[in-house]
Amino acid sequence: MRLPLPVATLLVLPLFTSAYKVPEPLADFYDLVKNGGCTSFYRGRSDLSDGQGNWGYGFCDDTPGAIYVSGEKHLADMDIDCDGAANCGSLKKNSDFQPETAFDDTLAELGYAIPGKSLNASVIPYAVLGTCDVPVAKNKKEKGPVPELGVVAVVCGDKLRYAVFGDTNGCDDDNFTGEASIALARMCFPDEGLDGDNGHTDHDVLYLAFTSEKAVPGPSGAKWDAKTPEEFEASIKDLGDELLEELFKDTEGRTKVGEVGDYGADKKKKGAAQRIWPEKQTVLGGAAAVVALAGLLV
Ligand SMILES: *[C@@H]1O[C@H](CO)[C@@H](O)[C@H](O)[C@H]1NC(C)=O
Ligand SMILES: *[C@@H]1O[C@H](CO)[C@@H](O)[C@H](O)[C@H]1NC(C)=O
Numbered sequence: 354m355r356l357p358l359p360v361a362t363l364l365v366l367p368l369f370t371s372a373y374k375v376p377e378p379l380a381d382f383y384d385l386v387k388n389g390g391c392t393s394f395y396r397g398r399s400d401l402s403d404g405q406g407n408w409g410y411g412f413c414d415d416t417p418g419a420i421y422v423s424g425e426k427h428l429a430d431m432d433i434d435c436d437g438a439a440n441c442g443s444l445k446k447n448s449d450f451q452p453e454t455a456f457d458d459t460l461a462e463l464g465y466a467i468p469g470k471s472l473n474a475s476v477i478p479y480a481v482l483g484t485c486d487v488p489v490a491k492n493k494k495e496k497g498p499v500p501e502l503g504v505v506a507v508v509c510g511d512k513l514r515y516a517v518f519g520d521t522n523g524c525d526d527d528n529f530t531g532e533a534s535i536a537l538a539r540m541c542f543p544d545e546g547l548d549g550d551n552g553h554t555d556h557d558v559l560y561l562a563f564t565s566e567k568a569v570p571g572p573s574g575a576k577w578d579a580k581t582p583e584e585f586e587a588s589i590k591d592l593g594d595e596l597l598e599e600l601f602k603d604t605e606g607r608t609k610v611g612e613v614g615d616y617g618a619d620k621k622k623k624g625a626a627q628r629i630w631p632e633k634q635t636v637l638g639g640a641a642a643v644v645a646l647a648g649l650l651v
Contacts, residue, residue: 372512372540373590378601382416383508383559391415391423395498398487399425404432404529405554411530412482412489418600420489420499422482422530422560429531429560431509431553433538434481434520436474454479455521456501459492463571465502466578472519478537478582479519480505480560484528490521491564503568504593507533508559509541515586515593517575518562531558536582563596 375383391399391413399411409425422429436454454471461470472479482499483489489497499518507514516537522529538547545553562568576588 372510372514375508375511375513376597379506379508379513379561379597382561382601386413386421386423386559387428387557389424389426391421391425394423395420395489396487399423401484401487401528401530403430403531403556404527404552405430407556412487414498416600418564420482420562420564422558424556427556429558430556431538431541431547431558432481432529432532433547433549433552434474434479434532434534435549436471436520436534451523454519455490455523456492456519459501465572468578472534473536474534475536476579476582477519477534477577477585478507478514478516478540479534480507480516480537480562481520481522481532481534482518482530482560482562484522484530485524486528488521489562490518495521498564499562500564500566500569502570503563503566504570504589504596505563506559506561506593506597507537507541508561509553509557512541514540515589517570517589531556531560533558533560536585540582540586563600565596565599567599568592568596 391411393413393415394411395414399409401410402408403410403424407424410422410429413421413423436451452471454474457471459465460467460472467473467477482505483495483497488495489499491497491500501518503518505516505518507516514537516533519534520532522532532552533541535548538553541558542553545551547553570589570592574589574592576585579585579588
């Protein structure tokens with residue numbers, strides 16, 4: 354059957370439902386840290402809770418350029434933030450609903466094109482990072498390492514999703530961490546029936562935030578007036594890819610290839626890649642030797 358051209362074009366347009374494949378260095382990083390790879394917690398604090406009665410969580414700062422939520426023996430879970438959302442389950446006592454999100458002042462001051470004055474948890478995929486006790490936002494108030502409203506790479510359900518740092522756990526909450534907007538939660542785990550009363554309880558989510566100011570798309574660098582979470586995510590994908598690429602470069606600018614260093618001894622110099630690729634050193638080193646040899650022979 355011949356379709357009129359506009360219809361045919363529509364059919365081949367990528368559907369927004371597809372998640373992104375986890376790139377290899379990130380998959381290796383995930384595997385490395387999943388079972389408790391964190392060697393240094395921000396402010397030495399690893400006494401936060403997952404909200405399910407388990408303690409030992411914090412914001413891991415052992416990777417230059419990044420901060421990620423980690424437990425002592427596993428990664429984070431995903432509680433649901435419903436702020437601004439109208440469709441978040443019963444919104445009873447366990448659900449986290451407030452009419453505002455943490456960075457509303459910035460959103461207003463810089464004129465972010467959001468409908469309303471807060472991020473809408475039903476529409477914007479965002480991660481909730483930092484607590485009242487352990488604030489992490491890089492802004493006047495918190496003076497932490499993670500720029501507010503910056504891109505966060507989230508590995509969940511074997512997929513990569515891009516979100517922003519959109520809210521914090523305020524002082525009315527317990528010392529909880531591992532939380533996402535309902536929009537992000539449903540993108541991550543579409544089959545789990547998640548809502549304000551039901552979070553994702555497995556400890557297998559990597560929230561990887563970037564510390565560089567480059568991570569902030571700003572008012573014009575993302576589709577803040579998106580109608581769907583996928584539309585918003587698509588608008589920050591290029592930036593997210595760039596940030597990941599940058600993070601997993603070693604000190605000589607190579608991605609994936611790094612010397613296995615005494616990681617932690619000199620954090621400033623050694624990149625994340627150096628923790629990730631030890632088993633590939635021999636192979637890559639061998640290949641480099643072959644190439645060098647071939648060069649000599651020509
Ligand atoms: C948030 O978005 C949902 C879905 O588009 C909408 O139904 C709801 O009214 C919005 N909430 C606010 C506070 O604008
Ligand atoms: C959070 O932890 C701190 C100790 O670091 C404690 O003083 C505070 O009461 C805790 N907050 C809540 C709500 O439990």
